[in-house]
Amino acid sequence: MDWDKAFDHYQHAIASKDEHVQIQFTIKLARFSRYVPEEVLVRAIPLVIELLGSPVSDHSPSIHEVSSYCLKCIACEGDGRLAAAIGQSGAIPLLLRLLRDSGGRSQKVMLKCIRNIMMFEASNRTIVDRNGGLEIIIDLLNSNPDNSSRQHLLENFSYLSLLREVRRKVYRTGAVSLLVESARCGSMISRTRAAQAIGLLGLIKRARVTIFASGALPVLLELIRDGDDMAKLVAGNALGVISSHVDYIRSVAHAGAIPLYSELLQGSNPLGKEIAEDVFCILAVADENALTIIEQLMNILRGGDDESKAAAADVLWNLSGYVHLSPILQNSGVIQLLASLLTYRNNHVREKVSGAIAQLSYHEAVRQILSDSGAIPLLIDMLEDESDELKDNAAEALANYLGDPLLGDRISNALGRLSFNNMVERLTRIRSSITQLTPGDLSLEHLYSRAGLS
Numbered sequence: 001m002d003w004d005k006a007f008d009h010y011q012h013a014i015a016s017k018d019e020h021v022q023i024q025f026t027i028k029l030a031r032f033s034r035y036v037p038e039e040v041l042v043r044a045i046p047l048v049i050e051l052l053g054s055p056v057s058d059h060s061p062s063i064h065e066v067s068s069y070c071l072k073c074i075a076c077e078g079d080g081r082l083a084a085a086i087g088q089s090g091a092i093p094l095l096l097r098l099l100r101d102s103g104g105r106s107q108k109v110m111l112k113c114i115r116n117i118m119m120f121e122a123s124n125r126t127i128v129d130r131n132g133g134l135e136i137i138i139d140l141l142n143s144n145p146d147n148s149s150r151q152h153l154l155e156n157f158s159y160l161s162l163l164r165e166v167r168r169k170v171y172r173t174g175a176v177s178l179l180v181e182s183a184r185c186g187s188m189i190s191r192t193r194a195a196q197a198i199g200l201l202g203l204i205k206r207a208r209v210t211i212f213a214s215g216a217l218p219v220l221l222e223l224i225r226d227g228d229d230m231a232k233l234v235a236g237n238a239l240g241v242i243s244s245h246v247d248y249i250r251s252v253a254h255a256g257a258i259p260l261y262s263e264l265l266q267g268s269n270p271l272g273k274e275i276a277e278d279v280f281c282i283l284a285v286a287d288e289n290a291l292t293i294i295e296q297l298m299n300i301l302r303g304g305d306d307e308s309k310a311a312a313a314d315v316l317w318n319l320s321g322y323v324h325l326s327p328i329l330q331n332s333g334v335i336q337l338l339a340s341l342l343t344y345r346n347n348h349v350r351e352k353v354s355g356a357i358a359q360l361s362y363h364e365a366v367r368q369i370l371s372d373s374g375a376i377p378l379l380i381d382m383l384e385d386e387s388d389e390l391k392d393n394a395a396e397a398l399a400n401y402l403g404d405p406l407l408g409d410r411i412s413n414a415l416g417r418l419s420f421n422n423m424v425e426r427l428t429r430i431r432s433s434i435t436q437l438t439p440g441d442l443s444l445e446h447l448y449s450r451a452g453l454s
Contacts, residue, residue, distance in 0.1 A: 003040045014047045019059055022051060023066050030070035038078045045074065045085055052094040064098050065106040071095075072113035075120050083120035092117065092124065093131045100136050104148070111152035118159045125163055134160050138175050155190045158182040161197035171207050177214040183235075184219045192231040195223055199238030208245040216242065217255055224260045233272050236264055240279040249282065253289040262296040265315070266308040273311045281318050290325050294332050301337050306346045313338065313352035320359035330365050339373035347387055354382065354393035361397040367407055370397070376410050383420055395423030 013025035029036070029044060036044075051067035061069075071091060075083040086092075092114070099110045114133070117124045128134075137160070141153050160166045161179055170179055179201070182194035198216055201207050216239075223235035243252040257279075265276035280297075284290040293315075300312040316334065319325055329335065338360075341353045357375065360366045370376065375397075382394035398420060401411045415421075 001035075003037050006036075007040050007043060010044060011047060014050065019054070019057055019063055022054075023059060023061065023063055026051065026063075026066045026070050030066075030073040033070070033073040033077055036077075038082065041074050041077060041082055042085055045071075045082070045089055045091075048074070049086070049089050049091045049094065052091065052098065062106060064102075065109050068095065068098075068106075068110045068113040072109065072116045075113070075116040080120045083117050083124060086117055087121055087124035087127050092127045092133070096128070096131050096133050096136055099140075107149045108152055111149055111156055115152065115156050115159065118156070122162075125160055125166075128156075129160055129163060129166055134166055134169055138173065138178065141178055151186050154178070154182040154194075155186055158190055158194040158197060161194065162200075164200070167197060167201045171201060171204065171210065176201070176207070176210045180211070180214045180216045180219055183216070183223065188228050188231055191223060192227065192234050195220060195231065195235040195238045199234070199241045202238065202242035205245070208242045208248070211242050212245075212248055212251075217248075217252065221255055221257060221260065224257075224264070229269065232264065232267075233269065233275065236261065236272065236275045236279070240275060240282060243279065244282050246285075249286050249289065253283055253286070253292065258283065258289065258292050258296060262300065265311050266300060266304055268307075273307075277311065277315050277318065280315050284319055284322060284325065287324065287328065290319070290322070290328055291332070294319075294328060294334055298332070298334050298337055301334075301341065306349050309341070309344075309346075309349045310352040313341075313349065313356045317352070317356040317359050320356060320362075326363055326365070329360065330363075330369060335360060335366055335369045336373045339370055339375040339378070342375060342378040342382070347390070351387060351389045351393065354379070354390055354397070358393045358396040358400075361400040364404065367401060367404055371407055371410055376401075380411070392423060395420045396427070399424045399427050 010025050010029060013021050016022070026048060029048070033041060048067050048070050051063050054063045054067075057063065071086055075086055078085075095110055095114055095117075099107065099114070102110055114128065118128060133156075137153050137157050140147065141150065141157070147153065157178060161170060161182070170176060179194055179197055183191050183198060185191070198211060198220070202211055220235045220239040223231045224239065227235060239252065239257065243249060243257070261276040261279050264272040265280075267273065280293050284293050297312040297315055300308050304312065316329075316338070319329070335357075338353050338357055341349060342357070344350050344353065357370065357379075361370060379394040379397050382390050383398075385391055385394070398411045401407050402424065
């Protein structure tokens with residue numbers, strides 16, 4: 001195929017001013033765009049854009065519809081370079097001007113064209129916004145709720161909402177409900193994109209009230225439950241962001257979020273585990289949520305795979321710092337369960353479990369439970385383990401018994417172990433800097449004497 005000759009034919013067709021010929025040749029260009037060399041398409045773009053400025057006629061399809069269709073096809077080629085060329089050649093203002101007064105099939109084609117231009121070149125989103133694209137799309141969505149192009153409008157709306165400036169406008173103009181609708185309807189890719197925008201908007205604390213009032217909670221939960229892998233991650237992260245508002249922590253849990261995040265924690269995606277861990281730490285601020293979360297974590301520790309067990313122990317490590325959760329943790333049976341996993345076959349699980357135990361052992365009541373569960377001999381054995389993390393965790397847990405007048409004598413077998421003494425010295429320095437006590441008050445000898453082990 002002589003593409004240079006074919007381009008000359010197209011150029012002559014456009015110059016002929018015969019609309020019927022222009023339409024025929026432009027449809028051919030669109031259909032063959034996937035085969036046409038990129039450099040030829042670059043030369044054709046200005047000619048197609050020129051057709052967008054043609055006067056309105058009675059042709060069906062119209063010259064505007066056909067040229068929009070052609071640009072839509074070209075934008076898909078060239079790994080974004082052609083979409084960038086279209087955006088830089090002045091097509092977007094013309095498309096938006098036509099879109100405002102369009103309808104039916106022509107409107108759908110123009111919306112698909114704008115979508116592709118933004119999809120394949122992110123900088124075009126800014127051009128669309130700066131030329132009033134957001135306002136036009138919102139007007140079209142609000143003026144006719146039953147518009148047959150509504151899904152395409154929402155799709156474009158979600159693309160634009162990835163821009164920070166657009167999200168600010170969406171919030172200021174009261175269009176958050178449209179963003180939530182975008183996350184509820186359409187293709188999974190489009191819904192996921194809208195969920196991402198919701199999460200980004202939720203970074204503005206004052207916007208969270210509006211997001212919840214617009215019905216985002218059930219929409220995001222549906223995506224976490226029924227979406228594809230990417231949708232689950234994005235929606236899970238978005239809901240985590242907006243649920244950090246104190247007024248909604250209980251509502252999110254009551255709506256069924258905790259079991260869904262438990263599934264994320266047990267999934268194969270490390271990012272999903274990280275998101276679930278973070279959200280559990282947010283939701284656990286409320287006691288009733290914490291109880292449900294701990295029950296879920298215990299189920300995972302009993303029956304989950306190794307990675308899930310490790311992730312569950314990691315969450316418990318974080319929750320150990322919540323003072324208000326101490327009674328719940330102590331009465332739930334989770335401490336005994338952690339103690340039973342100190343001999344688990346997988347080292348990674350043992351490291352996470354021993355880390356959680358080390359943190360929990362700062363509480364006197366927990367130390368008693370650990371002692372009654374037979375954890376102390378297991379922790380002492382860990383002081384000789386090959387894993388430095390296991391040794392450190394065990395030493396930290398055992399060191400907390402030194403200041404315990406009732407239980408301190410139970411760790412006598414740990415005394416003199418290098419890893420144990422190093423940990424005690426380290427904790428001594430840390431506590432000294434925090435409490436501003438003299439080193440003598442927190443020396444190794446002083447702690448030993450308090451425990452009756454000198």
